[in-house]
Amino acid sequence: xxxxxxxxxxxxxxxxxxxxxxxxxxxxxxxxxxxxxxxxxxxxxxxxxxxxxxxxxxxxxxxxxxxxxxxxxxxxxxxxxxxxxxxxxxxxxxxxxxxxxxxxxxxxxxxxxxxxxxxxxxxxxxxxxxxxxxxxxxxxxxxxxxxxxxxxxxxxxxxxxxxxxxxxxxxxxxxxxxxxxxxxxxxxxxxxxxxxxxxxxxxxxxxxxxxxxxxxxxxxxxxxxxxxxxxxxxxxxxxxxxxxxxxxxxxxxxxxxxxxxxxxxxxxxxxxxxxxxxxxxxxxxxxxxxxxxxxxxxxxxxxxxxxxxxxxxxxxxxxxxxxxxxxxxxxxxxxxxxxxxxxxxxxxxxxxxxxxxxxxxxxxxxx
Amino acid sequence: xxxxxxxxxxxxxxxxxxxxxxxxxxxxxxxxxxxxxxxxxxxxxxxxxxxxxxxxxxxxxxxxxxxxxxxxxxxxxxxxxxxxxxxxxxxxxxxxxxxxxxxxxxxxxxxxxxxxxxxxxxxxxxxxxxxxxxxxxxxxxxxxxxxxxxxxxxxxxxxxxxxxxxxxxxxxxxxxxxxxxxxxxxxxxxxxxxxxxxxxxxxxxxxxxxxxxxxxxxxxxxxxxxxxxxxxxxxxxxxxxxxxxxxxxxxxxxxxxxxxxxxxxxxxxxxxxxxxxxxxxxxxxxxxxxxxxxxxxxxxxxxxxxxxxxxxxxxxxxxxxxxxxxxxxxxxxxxxxxxxxxxxxxxxxxxxxxxxxxxxxxxxxxxxxxxxxxxxxxxxxxxxxxxxxxxxxxxxxxxxxxxxxxxxxxxxxxxxxxxxxxxxxxxxxxxxxxxxxxxxxxxxxxxxxxxxxxxxxxxxxxxxxxxxxxxxxxxxxxxxxxxxxxxxxxxxxxxxxxxxxxxxxxxxxxx
Numbered sequence: 045x046x047x048x049x050x051x052x053x054x055x056x057x058x059x060x061x062x063x064x065x066x067x068x069x070x071x072x073x074x075x076x077x078x079x080x081x082x083x084x085x086x087x088x089x090x091x092x093x094x095x096x097x098x099x100x101x102x103x104x105x106x107x108x109x110x111x112x113x114x115x116x117x118x119x120x121x122x123x124x125x126x127x128x129x130x131x132x133x134x135x136x137x138x139x140x141x142x143x144x145x146x147x148x149x150x151x152x153x154x155x156x157x158x159x160x161x162x163x164x165x166x167x168x169x170x171x172x173x174x175x176x177x178x179x180x181x182x183x184x185x186x187x188x189x190x191x192x193x194x195x196x197x198x199x200x201x202x203x204x205x206x207x208x209x210x211x212x213x214x215x216x217x218x219x220x221x222x223x224x225x226x227x228x229x230x231x232x233x234x235x236x237x238x239x240x241x242x243x244x245x246x247x248x249x250x251x252x253x254x255x256x257x258x259x260x261x262x263x264x265x266x267x268x269x270x271x272x273x274x275x276x277x278x279x280x281x282x283x284x285x286x287x288x289x290x291x292x293x294x295x296x297x298x299x300x301x302x303x304x305x306x307x308x309x310x311x312x313x314x315x316x317x318x319x320x321x322x323x324x325x326x327x328x329x330x331x332x333x334x335x336x337x338x339x340x341x342x343x344x345x346x347x348x349x350x351x352x353x354x355x356x357x358x359x360x361x362x363x364x365x366x367x368x369x370x371x372x373x374x375x376x377x378x379x380x381x382x383x384x385x386x387x388x389x390x391x392x393x394x395x396x397x398x399x400x401x402x403x404x405x406x407x408x409x410x411x
Numbered sequence: 412x413x414x415x416x417x418x419x420x421x422x423x424x425x426x427x428x429x430x431x432x433x434x435x436x437x438x439x440x441x442x443x444x445x446x447x448x449x450x451x452x453x454x455x456x457x458x459x460x461x462x463x464x465x466x467x468x469x470x471x472x473x474x475x476x477x478x479x480x481x482x483x484x485x486x487x488x489x490x491x492x493x494x495x496x497x498x499x500x501x502x503x504x505x506x507x508x509x510x511x512x513x514x515x516x517x518x519x520x521x522x523x524x525x526x527x528x529x530x531x532x533x534x535x536x537x538x539x540x541x542x543x544x545x546x547x548x549x550x551x552x553x554x555x556x557x558x559x560x561x562x563x564x565x566x567x568x569x570x571x572x573x574x575x576x577x578x579x580x581x582x583x584x585x586x587x588x589x590x591x592x593x594x595x596x597x598x599x600x601x602x603x604x605x606x607x608x609x610x611x612x613x614x615x616x617x618x619x620x621x622x623x624x625x626x627x628x629x630x631x632x633x634x635x636x637x638x639x640x641x642x643x644x645x646x647x648x649x650x651x652x653x654x655x656x657x658x659x660x661x662x663x664x665x666x667x668x669x670x671x672x673x674x675x676x677x678x679x680x681x682x683x684x685x686x687x688x689x690x691x692x693x694x695x696x697x698x699x700x701x702x703x704x705x706x707x708x709x710x711x712x713x714x715x716x717x718x719x720x721x722x723x724x725x726x727x728x729x730x731x732x733x734x735x736x737x738x739x740x741x742x743x744x745x746x747x748x749x750x751x752x753x754x755x756x757x758x759x760x761x762x763x764x765x766x767x768x769x770x771x772x773x774x775x776x777x778x779x780x781x782x783x784x785x786x787x788x789x790x791x792x793x794x795x796x797x798x799x800x801x802x803x804x805x806x807x808x809x810x811x812x813x814x815x816x817x818x819x820x821x822x823x824x825x826x827x828x829x830x831x832x833x834x835x836x837x838x839x840x841x842x843x844x845x846x847x848x849x850x851x852x853x854x855x856x857x858x859x860x861x862x863x864x865x866x867x868x869x870x871x872x873x874x875x876x877x878x879x880x881x882x883x884x885x886x887x888x889x890x891x892x893x894x895x896x897x898x899x900x901x902x903x904x905x906x907x908x909x910x911x912x913x914x915x916x917x918x919x920x921x922x
Contacts, residue, residue, distance in 0.1 A: 169780040199780040229781065234877075310775060371805045372615040377816075383618040384893070384909055391908040395872055403764055403771025404635070405615060405803035 047077035050113040052129040055079065056148040057116045057251055061100065063263075066147060068095050069104075076131070079108045125150050125224050125252045134158065139270040142296050146249035146267065150224045153245035157192050157217050161340065163333070164194040164272040164293075166265075166286050167201030167279045172311050173369050173402040175279030177411055178303045179204045182276055185330035187214030189342045194219065194272045196264065197232050197239075197246070201278055206235055210242050217245045217271065221264040222256025224248045265289040266296075274299035274333060277324065280314035290318060299336045300324040352398075357381060357389060362409060365399060369408035412436075414501035415510070417517040417546060418494035419537040420486050423703065423743075423750030424664050426533075426540030428517075430480040431491060433498030438474030446479030449487040458489075458522045459496045466526035466573045471503040485747050487702060490531045493520035493550065496573060497580070508580045517541055518576070520552040526573040530554030532670040535663050538562050550576055557677025558667060560592040561660065594656045598680045605646040608820040612805065616643055619802040619913060621824050624650045625831035626892030627846030629736070629758040629797060631721070631790075634804030635772040640761040643804070644717045647759060648684045649821035651715070652832045658713045661753060665705050665712055683714035685756075689723040693731045698743040698752055706743075708735050709752035721760040722789040729794055732758070736797045739849075757848075758798065762790075772806035799848055799885045800913040831895040847892045852884070859887040865904050872911050882914045889913055 055066055055076070070076055072091050078084040085092075085108060093101050120127055128135055129148050136158040139145050165183055167175060179201045186193050187209055195205040197218040209216040218239055222228055224246060227236045236246055249267060250260065262285065269275055269292035277300070280286040293300045302324035305312020318324040327333055334342055354362060360379055364370060370378075376386050390407060393399045399407050416431045442456045463470045477495055479486050497518055500506045519537060521529040534555045541549050542565045549567050551559060556569035567589040570576050578584040607617055616632065620643060623630045632640045654662070662679045666672040672679070687696060687707040698706030708716055718724060735741045739755035763770075765783040770776040778786075835846055838858065844850060850858065861869065869886065872878065878886075890902045890910035899906070 170776075170783075199784070229784065231784065373612045373805045376614045383614045384896075385905075387615065387618065387912045388905045388908040391872075391912045395868070395875055395908075395911075397875075405805045406771065 045117075046131075047080060047110070048075055048131050049129045050110065050117070051076035051079045051108075052131060052147045053127055054108065054113040054116055058104070059251075059254065061096065061104075063144065063147075065095050067144075070147075080110055080113075120150070120252060123225060123252045125152060126155065127151075128155055128158075136271050138162075138273065139267065142266065142270040142292075144266065145270070148251075149247045149249060150252055151245060151247040152224055153240045154215075154243050155245060157215055157245045158247075158271065160192045160215065161337075162192040162194045162217065162272040164268050164275040164289070165201070165205040165278060166195055166268065166275060166289050167277055168281055168284050168286065168311055168314075169198050169200035169202070170311070171200045171204065171279050172309065173400070173406065173408040174305060174309070175201060175311060176204055176400070176402070177408060178305075179278040180208050181411055182278060182303070182327075182330060182333075183208040183214075184212055186333075187212045188345050189330070189334065190214075190345060191342070192217060194268055196220065196261075196268055197227070197236060199229060199232075203232060203235060206239060206244075210238055210244070213242075215244060217247065219264055219267045219271065220246060220248045220256075221250070221260035222248065223250050223252045223254035225252050226254065226256050228256045261285060262288040266292040269293040269296055269298055272298060273337065274301060276301045276303070276327065276333065277315055277318070278303050279305060279311050281311050282313045282317060284314050287314060287318075290323065294323060299333075301327040301333055301336075303327060357385075358393060361389060361393065362398065365407060365409040369402065369406050372405045372407070375407065412502045412504060414498045414513075416494045416498045416501070416513065418491050419517060419519055419540060420484065420490075421488070421533045421536060421668065422484075422748055423752065424536050424668055424705075426537040427484070428540070428544055428546075429486065429491070429494075430478075431494040431498050432478040432480060433495065433502045434476045434478075435471050435473045435499065435502040436476070440472045440474065442475045442477075444477045444479065446477075446482040447485045448479055448491075449485065451489050452479070452486060452491055455489065455492050455495055455522075458492055458524060459499065461524040462492075462522040462526040462573055463496055463499065465524065466577075468500060468505050468577070469503065471499065473503075475499065475502075488531070489521035489529075490519045490533075492522035493528065493552075493573070493576070494518040496522060497576060500577060501580075506577055506580050508582070513580070515546070515548050516580075517546050517549045520550065520570070522573065528552035528554075528570055528572060530674060533668040534558045535562075535660070535667040535672075538565060538567065539664075541565060554674055555677075556589050557674060558663070558672065559589045559677070561594055561656075561663075561678050563591055594659060594678065594680075597676065597678060598653060598659075604681075605642075605649050606821045607646050607650065607824060608818045610639055610642055610646060610818065611816070613639055613643065616802050616804045617819075617824075619800055620647055621650060621828060622889060622892050622896065622913075623647075623757065623759075623800060624652075624824075625828045625847075625896050626799075626835070626888065627757055627848040628799035628889060628892065629848065630760070630800045630802055631795075631798050632759065632761040632802050632804050633764055634761075635770075635774070635806045636763060636768045638772075638804045638806045640804050641717075641719055644686075644715070644719075644759045644761060645684065646821065647757075648682050648715055650824045650828055651682050651757075652825070652829050654679065654682055654713060662713045665709050665752065669705050669710060671710065683711050684717060685711040685714070686717040686719060689718070689720055691724070691728065693725075693728050696728055697731050697735065697741050697754075698750075699745065701745060703743045703745045703748050703750045705752045706741070708732065708741060708754040708756060711756040712753045714756055716756045716758050718758070718760040721762045722786055726789070726791070730791065733793055733797065760798070771803075799889055802913060827896055830898070831892060834895045834898065847888050847895065850888055850891070855884055855887055859891050859902060861887075861902060861907070865902065865907050868904060869907060869911075876911070876914070878911075878914055886910045886914055 072088045130145050183205050193209045193216045195202040197220050206216050227233045265288040275293040302315040302319050319326045414433045418429045418431050419426045420429045530552050535558050553569040553571045559567035568586045579586050685707045696707050735754040741754045742751045765778040766786050767777045890906045893906040894902045
């Protein structure tokens with residue numbers, strides 16, 4: 045690791061200096077490693093004082109040396125967290141092109157995923173069965189084309205996207221808001237471990253140990269948009285945080301795709317709106333997405349021909365659920381089965397990944 | 412002169428013999444009670460004095476000393492009134508019976524100022540103790556007569572006033588003993604108060620409750636407000652197997668001590684259904700207070716404890732249920748006494764899926780995902796460990812309410828439950844386990860054998876549905892009950908699948 049990279053890592057470890065100020069300081073010097081050079085550092089005293097104030101200046105002065113940088117690196121490696129700076133090889137080219145690329149990315153997992161073709165799948169944290177279905181469909185198809193799926197490890201659509209990618213042996217990147225060892229929400233800790241164990245990647249621009257705060261989420265969304273060539277929004281209400289991701293993606297000139305929903309569904313108001321405002325392309329299947337990247341040749345994974353055999357009663361249930369989701373009670377009234385038999389059958393179909401149960405004892409078909 | 416009269420005290424659910432010794436002697440008129448009597452016994456002076464006078468006898472103007480032996484046990488309650496007044500009347504020679512004759516009898520009852528007798532708490536355990544000690548004749552207040560009708564081998568004399576007792580002892584009248592009543596007769600004449608036939612729809616919840624009743628499994632019902640969770644829980648008692656006489660007696664003892672027994676019947680014929688409010692304290696639930704009274708969980712013994720809106724309960728209160736859920740007994744210790752009350756019940760809990768209650772229903776839910784998650788995680792892991800089945804109740808649509816389908820009545824469901832319980836009784840014969848839910852780990856290994864296909868499926872489903880390891884034994888136990896309901900010797904794939912369906916809620920809500 046060269047001195048420039050070390051300088052970036054050291055500078056990034058200061059919590060009290062914000063992203064803007066860090067960049068201002070770096071702009072003062074020809075090379076980041078000049079931070080370690082006492083004469084060059086003191087020659088910029090006035091400007092640094094102007095940016096940081098008395099206290100910040102003296103602190104920076106005290107710690108800006110190679111030894112401190114090594115100590116910081118040592119600390120990270122003890123925590124088993126890897127670092128990559130925006131000067132390093134392997135840093136995402138796409139991310140470098142945005143106007144505010146993170147100085148340093150902290151990560152666990154396979155960093156080479158940053159250089160693969162990435163599409164983000166994002167949406168509401170409280171999806172309806174429709175939203176889950178849509179997310180699942182698009183995620184599966186992305187994986188079929190060996191595209192890396194990027195998302196934010198939040199509740200809802202994010203979790204579905206990560207989970208489905210892993211279920212289908214795809215690669216996924218989770219961009220999280222807090223420090224790499226501060227998984228939020230905590231319930232997704234297992235999912236995070238699963239991502240790493242299956243050759244995925246978890247990245248954050250905040251140093252390890254940094255507690256997650258609410259302001260970090262929208263800022264994090266710029267990385268999701270920045271890393272990806274396109275963003276698919278599967279379900280989002282008007283006020284969803286997903287709208288940040290969309291705005292960033294538009295700023296960065298990424299492709300934005302949205303899946304339309306029912307006009308009566310509050311959860312689809314956001315996606316419908318951005319489509320109507322021509323901020324996003326309406327997509328109904330993966331081809332609509334891939335059409336925007338004609339310059340890339342995608343290769344579909346060899347699929348084992350699906351040999352699904354359904355018994356008469358199974359077929360009956362599948363037909364029932366074709367048009368709409370149904371509660372257990374509705375199904376039991378339509379089929380000529382005992383409650384216990386239906387229970388068994390529904391579990392069977394769930395385990396085979398054909399239907400899924402949603403809140404309120406409602407079942408829906410996975411399309 | 413000195414008189415000795417037998418009476419009884421109570422510690423928890425056990426009675427013990429108390430000798431009431433009354434000494435009437437010359438001296439300044441006083442009335443002293445010794446033998447660690449509490450305030451309600453000390454106050455007996457006023458009741459006894461007035462009662463004796465108002466019944467037309469003379470209250471001796473002498474020095475009266477009363478000793479309650481054994482003198483080192485704390486005594487409480489008003490049930491010694493009758494024994495004390497008989498003692499005074501004998502000692503002042505207004506009753507002229509021999510000591511031997513008197514010693515055959517025991518007396519319990521509270522006196523009213525006019526000399527009539529009032530109902531007391533905890534008669535049933537007292538009578539059982541009396542019979543065991545060989546005291547076969549007991550005078551009890553008339554209001555308690557029904558409670559006495561179920562115990563054989565003892566003569567119980569129900570009396571309305573003091574005069575009756577005195578006349579009897581003076582051999583001037585006869586009192587008719589309480590006739591023993593057959594428990595079977597009482598049981599069969601009691602109509603059930605709720606019925607599954609009154610609940611429209613909810614096929615899946617009904618089936619789940621049937622399984623719960625058949626195997627004694629604890630249940631958590633989850634559903635939006637107004638979906639019928641409470642109604643389902645209340646009707647649950649109607650599909651439980653009938654109480655055996657021993658069970659009824661056991662439960663009646665507790666209710667007798669707590670004073671919650673219906674005096675018109677005198678014995679519990681239906682399994683108790685207790686639904687303490689969510690503001691209930693730990694003591695109210697588990698028992699205690701300075702008198703170490705039984706709590707709601709003991710009152711629910713052999714029946715159902717229903718906790719409506721479970722997350723609203725105080726966390727510590729809920730955690731206190733963990734040990735009794737495991738052991739079936741609760742030990743209540745207070746400074747002077749330690750009492751063990753049985754607490755073997757089926758827990759039925761209900762909750763909304765989220766704070767506003769509408770998540771998963773037709774109405775829009777206003778809660779954030781983290782709020783929903785927080786709400787669901789109010790129930791701690793160890794507590795959830797003890798709940799076998801998580802059942803989702805559909806939100807009821809108007810259409811479902813209005814259709815004229817005929818729902819299956821409770822008595823038909825109960826037949827299947829009885830059938831499954833029978834199988835279990837035979838299987839666990841000789842051990843202290845009576846239902847599948849109480850199976851030990853060895854028993855699970857022995858009775859829940861899976862074939863290769865089934866165990867593979869179970870593994871797959873844990874992976875797919877992301878069930879926790881703790882759900883494993885629960886699934887097996889529930890599968891065992893489902894197999895029993897069908898009279899099947901082995902657990903088949905179908906049984907297992909259905910059982911898994913009652914756990915699939917574990918992970919779903921935070922997807």
